Amino acid sequence: MLESLTPEIWLLVAMFGVAVLAGFIDSIAGGGGLVMMPALLAAGLPPHLAIGTNKLQSLFGTSMSCWNYWKGGLVDVRGNLPLVALVFCGSVLGAVLVQQVDAGVLRYIVPVFLIGMAAYVILSPRMTDEDAQERLSRKGYAxxxxxxxxxxxxxxxxxGQFFTTSLVGLRGHGLTRATGNAKLLNATTNWAAVLIFAVGGKVVWILGFTMAAGAMLGGYIGSHFAMRHGAKIIRPLMIVASLGLTAKIVWDMLA
Structure with missing residues (x-):
């Protein structure tokens, strides 16, 4: 258990390993928090510190994945700059508000969204690496x-899953390209959230940076794996991550 803000060596090593797994999963399908958050809470972090510290490690893992997808030609940085600015502001607003408002009501709404998203991934013929006709322009998607x-x-x-599936369904991106651009947007929201949680003193820095190293390693391996195998590996992992995250949230609600 984490009894102080200076974690023991064994805990740092264990959390590094968990972060490698979380970074790998997150770089392909999103949902790394499904692995990381329970581990942080089991280590004894209060919920607000667990959220802030998880955001820090996720920032580094997602940024590493985004870098690899960009090198692979799957991220349109210049074209998405207006969206980057918008999502940064949106995440800041959300991170500020959550420290003022009880977020418990969202626990009843999120499973519905995630089940719907998993159903879309399973049933939609559009979840392939082939680009399709866009339903919304970039401005309309804002x-x-x-x-x-x-x-x-x-x-x-x-x-991450919300960004990916909306880019596929609304912007017409192929699944691998959508995953790459989703990492750009998700890395941006993580940067914004980390700044706010850091200002609020809700990050355990030693633990967070240790996990960040693991997340970067996992993100590096996972993003290369996803670019090599494409939709045939991303799609099933998205389904598993969506249903797993839904099951955990429902379990927490019942518990």
Missing amino acids: PVAGSIAFYDGFFGPGT
Whole structure:
């Protein structure tokens, strides 16, 4: 258990290993928090410190994944700059508000979104690596991206999947390209949230940076794995991550 803000060596080593797994999963399908958050809470962190510290490690893992997808030609940084600015502001607003408002009500709403998202991934023929006709322009997609960013700052679980599936379903991206651009947006929301949680003193820095190293390693391996195998590996992992995260949230509600 974490009895102080200076973790013991064994805990740092254990959390590094958990972060490698979380970074690997998150870089491919999102949902790394499904692995990391229970581990942080089991280590004895209060919920607010667990959220802030998880955001720090997620920031580094997602940034590493984004870098690899960008090198692979799957991230449009210049074209998405307006969205980047928008999601940064949305995440800041959410992270500020969550420190003022009880977020418990979202625990009843999120499972519905995640089950719907998993059903979309399973049933939709559009979840392939082939680009399709866009249903919304980049400008039309902006309110969707802003809402997801606000949600990430305010609560968080499933943000990567929300970005990916909305880019596939609304922007017409192929699944691997959507995953790459989702990492750009998700890295941005993580940067914003970390700044707010850090100002609020809700990050255990030694633990967070140790996990960040693990998350970067996992993100590096996972993003290369995803680019090599494409939709045939991303799609099933997204389904598993979505249903697993839903099951955990429902379990927490019942418990």
